[in-house]
Amino acid sequence: MSEYRPFDSGASMIPSSEPFTPINQVGEFGLIDRLRSVLGDDAADSLVQGIGDDAAVYRVGGGQVHVITTDAMVEGVHFDRTFVPMRYIGWKAIATNVSDIVAMNAIPHYATVALALPNNVSVEQLESLYGGMAEACSHYGLNIVGGDVTAATKLTLSITVVGEAREEDIVYRKGAQPGDLLCVTGDLGASAAGLEVLLAGKKGFEAGGDGAETSQPNLIEFAYAVERHLYPQARLDRMKTWAEAGVKLSALIDLSDGLGGDIQHLCKASGTGAVIEAGLLPIHMQTFKAAELYEKDPLSMALFGGEDYELLFAISKADKEKLDENTYAVVGQVVDASEGITLRDPDGNVTPLETSGFQHF
């Protein structure tokens, strides 16, 4: 039957002499580059943006585009069921995908959920998980329209979200111009601080005792930071406010890896450099307190802690005037690519900003 086309002679078999390059040798982003090149680039005409931004963009007619993003959350990698309630895991899975849609300046509409689960999860726990997803969907205005449930050894949630926008309104990672201001929403590092607090709490709990002789922290004291970790907010609110004010951003990315990592993506896509002003980074008081308690550097938390799900954007000085000053903070400036990506401390000392954002490998 001619329609069955076996692969070329043994090309698919992996002989033992095949080179074995460990993934950590090329890193997460190196791996993505190699896999992209396998896929090639014979894209459909309707495809505006493929792999390489927060979401892909394709035309659906009438000047409208859809954007699509997918993200997986794996137990033991992204969350720990021993101290994170299922409801929060569900919320976060949706919110972090919505954040990628927001980072294209689009509105989320539909989601699908592929759930792989071990048999030590109960129906009631899954109802809590889906309750958190339903709450996030209601909050951000999207519907879960499809899914898949399968067995696995670790709970894994793979979410895909589709959003919509006018093609002319999409904001990419590319587009930043030297002279643009670099800005962020919210504050940075609090999610990482909250995670430290939760991990210390778990350790204290496992060690037993009433908390007096253990390192079990006072969760109330760190409520904001813990909530930032468990219950991240996609910045749809900001994008809607700015759209109403007629603001046009030059470039945009969401802060999932940490500012120090995500600025690299934005600059690489835009073909620019950047100067980040360490003294301008918005850092919450609880982040400083957690850093002190757990002997971490608050600046490193803000730059490399990750999972802030705030927005990093570039904007021209002229357009900046349209922004309500309570909705963002200036953290630096876009410069020529030849100047690299640097961090300037309050004393004016400039050092290269190393890529130390979270990588999975």
Place this chain on the structure above:
Amino acid sequence: MSEYRPFDSGASMIPSSEPFTPINQVGEFGLIDRLRSVLGDDAADSLVQGIGDDAAVYRVGGGQVHVITTDAMVEGVHFDRTFVPMRYIGWKAIATNVSDIVAMNAIPHYATVALALPNNVSVEQLESLYGGMAEACSHYGLNIVGGDVTAATKLTLSITVVGEAREEDIVYRKGAQPGDLLCVTGDLGASAAGLEVLLAGKKGFEAGGDGAETSQPNLIEFAYAVERHLYPQARLDRMKTWAEAGVKLSALIDLSDGLGGDIQHLCKASGTGAVIEAGLLPIHMQTFKAAELYEKDPLSMALFGGEDYELLFAISKADKEKLDENTYAVVGQVVDASEGITLRDPDGNVTPLETSGFQHF
């Protein structure tokens, strides 16, 4: 900050007194029903079909709809890397999702891939995996436009595919009418037969020896069945042929769980019963041979083996005349719901067709 809304007092926490219903007590489809009810049904106006068919359907304007489906493949559940080359895993991951798009009578356009992977996978193996996905994408005319790569303990591939159609052309699971003929494409059970052969081969390999004193099968003898398992074909070809012939199917589903399971879904959605004629089921010679060798019932393989990725459809007797008789086989008839879903053997004995399709729990 009022925009942070903590969940209601402790509602998200799971006290130890929480009921614990194991998933296997409600089953895969029972679980899906319960999770659907958590999500509620306040759907967007543009949503035509949510959870409950092979893919969801939403309007994109101009009379067009998009359809979206997601499926996860988990190592140790859906595939075994010890005897399935990566390239085939990649092909199958795309082809099985395309099959769900085809089962709505839509054309696949875009895919996203969320990849969770352990550190015992090499970059070269992932390139093979993506090579198989690229080959399938090229064959079915779609593009991989986005993805996510994360660490995990088991290789997990979660694929989402978006397709397009005119709204009036979509064919649902619902829509079968008593009196319609039930038909399938291709043959049934060969994928399950191929899996038996591969598993026997693995066992023989592990036992060592040259195959003379082990049960290691002759793969050439079962090449068709093995290929059906490793290298399934989504029936886009059939749907295109029938569209050109102006055929309108009443109801349609792809055969992933096995005819015996998938007929239940089609009948439930349509509110009908069905009679399947055991003597009419198309079963390949290699399936019979594998069944004999491994002491299985070939009829059970055809009904419940699963992973055929052929199409099961209902069609009126009038429309059937437009079908090229080489493209399908009649396997039964749609009857009134009160008659249930039954299997009739060549002697005319009728028995209820039990739901024994593959369930994950």
